[in-house]
Amino acid sequence: MKKIGFLSFGHWSPSPQSGTRSAADVLLQSIELAEAAEELGADGAYYRVHHFARQLASPFPLLAAVGARTKTIEIGTGVIDMRYENPFYMVEDASSADLIAGGRLQLGISRGSPEQVIEGWRHFGYAPAEGETEADMARRHAETFYELLKGKGFAKPNPRPMFPNPPGLLRLEPVSEGLRDRIWWGAASDATAVWAGTLGMNLQSSTLKWDESGEPLHIQQTKQIRAYKEAFKAAGHQREPRVSVSRSIFALMNDMDRIYFGDGRPEQDQIGVIDNTRAVFGRSYAAEPDKLIDMLREDTAIAEADTLLLTVPNQLGVAYNAHVIESILKHVAPALGWR
Template sequence: MKNIGFLSFGHWSPTQGSEVKTAADVLTQSIELAVAAEELGLDGAYFRVHHFARQLASPFPLLAAVGARTSKIEIGTGVIDMRYENPFYMAEDAGAADLIAGGRLQLGISRGSPEQVIDGWKYFGYRPAEGESPADMARRHTEVFLDLLEGKGFAEPNPRPMFPNPPGLLRLEPHSEGLRDRIWWGAGSNATAEWAARLGMHLQSSTLKDDETGEPFHVQQADQLRAYKAAWKEAGHAHAPRTSVSRSIFAITNDTDRMYFGRGGKETDQVGFIEQQRSIFGRGYADEPDKLIEQLKGDEAIAEADTLLLTVPNMLGVDYNAHVIETILTEVAPALGWR
């Protein structure tokens, strides 16, 4: 058995063929897709976060709305760029959204990826400290955020407050018990995966990582997951670790599928450079269900992970994406032992 969720990048564009032409469209359709996915029996609804782009940006209103419209499905991000985040506001927003959802948030965060503008975080009021890189700043923000989620008091109360205070130092409110144990880190390297394990965060690994050995992407990613689990065990955390990988997987069952994704599973890994780092991009999968099943059997990282996030083409609309999800759940997942 495997947890299966969808991951939406939340694109919108007023172009021909797009079913998602405005920001209002992408927000309302994201909620509708989460509702449809829950009805189909999917385990998770996850959303990417990008700034300065025609994509989903501020996640917490969306997560709260999804939480209010659903009852069982996990609701998460993949990922929030911590270079842009005020950990204090984020802790309040995350606590509120998690309470609305009844404790179903699974928040993926990370140091971020290249964005639409140069050093976009500076427009949000943030600068790396002396000797820090932007990635260091993201990790610093993360550690503050994790501490705040513990719910311990730290702020000195006003001796003449407007409203009565509980005794002792005050914490941020609202506090959602247990959210600290449902934070995930999006790691691009083995070293950052091990760092996340030491801090007690779950691991999200996407279709992009540092090319550390020259081996196929799925082999390197499986090794990353195993290194993470070893570091978690060594850290001795009380709760169990979780690991997720994301993939573009499309089962071709009709002419519409064939029109969009009829390349027949010919994709391969690609290697390139991001910010001077040699990176490897994992292949996607698109084929008829029986062929797709055989291809997926060879993906070591999917086998190693307990959670699979299916990246969806959100601009094709809710109905088509529900079809994409349903075909994976019914035509592919049972044959692979995922259901």
């Protein structure tokens, strides 16, 4: 059995060919797709966060809205760029969204990806401390956020408060109990996966990774996941860690599927450079269900993970993306033992 959800990058464009021509379109359709996915029996609705781009940005209003409109589906991010985040305010936002959702938030955070602007986090008021890199700053913000979710008091109360205080040091409110166990780190390297395991976070491994061995993406991810699990166990954490991988997977069920995805999709991993670092980008999977099943059996990273996130072409509209998700759930997942 495997949890299967979707991951939307939330693109919008005023182009007549786009099904999401405005920010309002993509936000409302993101909610509608979560509702549709829940009805189909999918396990998760996840959203990517980008700044200075025509994509989903501030995640917590959307997560809260999805939480209010659904009942069972997990609701998450993949990922929030911690270079841009105030971890104190984020605790309040995340806990509030989680309480609205009844404890269904699965919050993916990370160092973030290449940006639309130069050092965009500086416009948000953040800068690395002396001797830090921007990645160090992101991990520092993440560690602070993760520690604050313990719900321990740390702030000295005002002796003349507006309202009566409980005894002792005060904590941020609200804090949603259990949310700390549902924080995920998006790791692009083996080292940051081990770091996340040592802290006790869950792990998200995407469709790209720093190319650390020259091997195919799924093999590198498999080794990354195993190193993460070893670090998690060695740190003495008692619960079972969770791991997700994301993939572009399309079952060709009809002529429309073949028009969109039947030709021109990369059938092998691609190599590129991100922030002056060599990276490996995972292939897309697109074929008739029987062929697709055989292809996916060879992906060892999917086998190693407990959660699979299907990247969806959100600009093609809610109905088509629901069809993409349903095709995998009904015609692919059962044959692979995922359902």
